[in-house]
Every structure is written in C-alpha cells, then in structure tokens.
Amino acid sequence: MTMAETRVSGRVICVGLGPGDPELMSVRADRLIRGARHVAYFRKAGNGGQARRIVEGMIAPEATEHAMEYPVTTEIPFDDPEYGRLLAGFYEDWAGRLAAIAGTEEVVVLCEGDPFFYGSFMHLHARLQGRAPVEVVPGITGMSGCWTATGLPITWGDDVLTVLTGTLPEAELARRAAGTDALVVMKTGRNLPKLRRALETAGRLDAAWLVERGTMPGQTVRRLCEADCASAPYFSIVLVHGQGRRP
Template sequence: MSQSPKMGTLHGVGLGPGDADLMTVRARRLLEGARHVAYFRKAGRKGHALTISEPFLPDSAIHFPMEYPVTTEIPLGDPRYNEALSQFYAEVTMHLRALLVSGEDVVVPCEGDPFFYGSFMHIYERLRDTVPVQVTPAVTGMSAAWTATGHPITWGDDVLSVLMGTLPEEVLAARMKEADALVVMKIGRNIAKVKTALRAAGLYDRAWLVEYASQQGQTVQRLSDAGDRITPYFSIIVVHGQGRRP
C-alpha cells in the first residue's frame, strides 16, 4: 500500500525594501532552492516581488503569477472590491493548496515583510490551519525610508504611529496629532489629502518624502520641497520624533 506524500510547506519570504543586499540569508537560501514560486502582480506586469527575487531563482523554478483582478479601478469602499479580491484569494489558495498537499514546497516572495500590510497575509490566514506555513521576516520599507533621511525616527519615549494614506482626512489628522513620530504609507494619489492632514496636525514642515527607499532611483527630500506632483507607489512620508535624549 503506497503512502500519501508528505505535505509541502508554504514559505512566505520577506524580500526587504528592494535592495538585494538588505535581504536576509534565509530569504536568499529559500529563493535559490525554490521549485515552485508564486508571486503577486498587476495583470500584464512583471511585478516588483519577481523583479527583486528573480536573480536568485533557479531557471527550473515553476512560476505561478497571482494577478490581482482589481487594484485602483474600483473604490475601496465599493462592495465589488472586496468581492473580487475574496474570489481571487480563494482561487489562488486552492491552487497553492493542491501543490502543497501533493508534497511540493511553494515559495511566495513578498515585498517588505510578509506580515506588514502584505497580500501574503490573506493566503496565510486561509491556509495556516491546513498546511505547514513558515514566514521569513524582513527589513521593512519604512525602516529603509527613515534610514535614508539620515535621522533617527524615535528618541526616548517617542510613540511611533504608522498610518495609511487611504484613511479619511479627518482620521489622518486626528491620528497625526497624537503621534510623536510618524510614518505614512500608501500615498500615491492620496498625497493632497495627506498634506492637508499634516498641516492640520502641525507636522507639515517636519515631514520628509522618501521615494523608492533603498532602491535604484531613491529620492529623499522635505515634503514641502516636493511640489504638487503625484508620488509613485513606493513612497513613504516620515516625521521624526523629538523625544527625550541624554
């Protein structure tokens, strides 16, 4: 009587902020040994996760691109947005689970850290109770951003707040007023709203804008010097804490 194959492991691999030198040794080892690799991307695009990880993947690796059905085409508050994404995650999870049950390991390279606002979390929650899952943490994009400014983000008892630019303006302003140190992510087309909230919180003149932190094309400047242009997806606003120090 033949035995069923040992179940494979799903690896959520944090790639860090983009610079290959900031990738962990474990992440690189998993990429180099990958037989199956699955990665998120926009339809018709190569995807940032694959761009970072591709130099380390074996030529024999079997690719499974997971293409989002929507990104910005439907507003976040529209019920169709969640419906489309829920169906998408159900479909890719079914495919991954079939591979894992057959005994194959699957590596999912993730921009930044897999457990920090990443798409991998939605797969993890759907599979964690039925298959082995291991997560490799990574340097986050925000730590690369504040390091790029050349100033510490927190001092003494400073409280660091991380906000999403997709939040309503009044919520952003209220949370900003409570923060000692601040990181704002998912800026893009929300930049005007974020600027207004920063002004309302009295933090605009202290804010820095970092684009493509640690990557080729990195820019670091005061937000007030950035003008009115739309910022790219890989942009982070940083306000440094001014707390207790010796």
C-alpha cells in the same frame, strides 16, 4: 541549512524580501529562494511585479514560477463592494492552488517588506490555515528602509511611533498626526494631497519627509513641503521624525 529547510514536501513558505534592495534580504530568504522548485509572487496584470524584480537572477532556471495577478488594483474604489468581492475570490483561488502544490512539494511565496506588515500574503495566510503547513520568514520593512534613507533616527528616547495609512479620512489623519511623536504614513500614492493638508492642520507639515522608492533604483528623499506633486509612486512613504529626550 536545517533538515526542515532541505525537506521538499508539504509547505507554503512566504519569504519577506525587505524594502527593495536585494542586499537587504535575509540570508535565510536568499537560501530558500535559490533552492525553490516553485516560486509564487503577486503582480499587477501586464507588470513584471516588484517582488519578482527584487529576486532577478536568484530563481533556479528549472523552477516553476506562479504569477498571481490581481484582478483589480485601482480601477475600482477600494470601498466598493465589488472590489472586495473580486479580491476575496482571487485570494481564495490562489490559496487553493498553493495548498494543492504544498500537498507534495514546497512553494515559496515572495513578499516585499515583511509579510505580516501590510503584506498581501496575510490574506492567503488566513485562507491556508488547516489546508497546508505555512511558514513565514520575516523581512526588513519598507518603512525602515525609508527612514534610514533620510539619515535621521525615526525615534528618540520615549518617542511614540504611529503608523497610519493614507487611505484614512483627512480629519482622522490630522488628529492622529497631532497626537504622536513620530509618524509613518503608508499607502500615500493618490492620497498625497489629502495627507499634506492633514499634516498642515496638525502643524507637522514642515517636519515631514517624502521618500519614494526607498533603497531601490531611483530613490528620492525630500521634504514634503517642497514636493510639488499631486501623487506619489506606489512605493512611497511619508515620515515625521520624533524629537524626544536625548542624552
């Protein structure tokens, strides 16, 4: 352990927890969480939170936990101005709280996957600049855990990998799916029917996989064309593997 990691003052440290299996967390993230005096994590109101579940049994009994509860999740459409206003206020409030703690102590913020890859922490990171020292510990992304669960490489040779979000318009999803070799679609959820139609339009539906809760308890891996469901759990990713040049 370095002197920087044993110093207990003046830092906000966001640790990437990986795709869900605690054993896929980095050694450094594990060490920081176990030694933390303050641990903060996002969660939906009334829910324990996935990040908190991943680290169950790792947080010291004397540590202070800070549950950052979203003011809204799916109750309001994400493109509604009120949605943005509520979330902006939430992030600003917690940036101030974390900065106040970091004035005298370290606070570890938990983030599933990698914090800088669609992680909620990026909204705090932007607001903490100039207010407190910030450090980020990268983690294995959720998509990496999911494509490994299929047992197939996501890319070969010169394959181009495209990462999309299921919130994009159907026509845009179809256009981008048709113009790439390998594909990862995040934020599927209730967008699954739209995504299925887009992949069919692009001629990629038969090659698509749906991975739910990758590396977590209850993981399922199946062909998307065989998945008879109108939506997918929050932790779901759709994949299309590349078929590039092979030696």
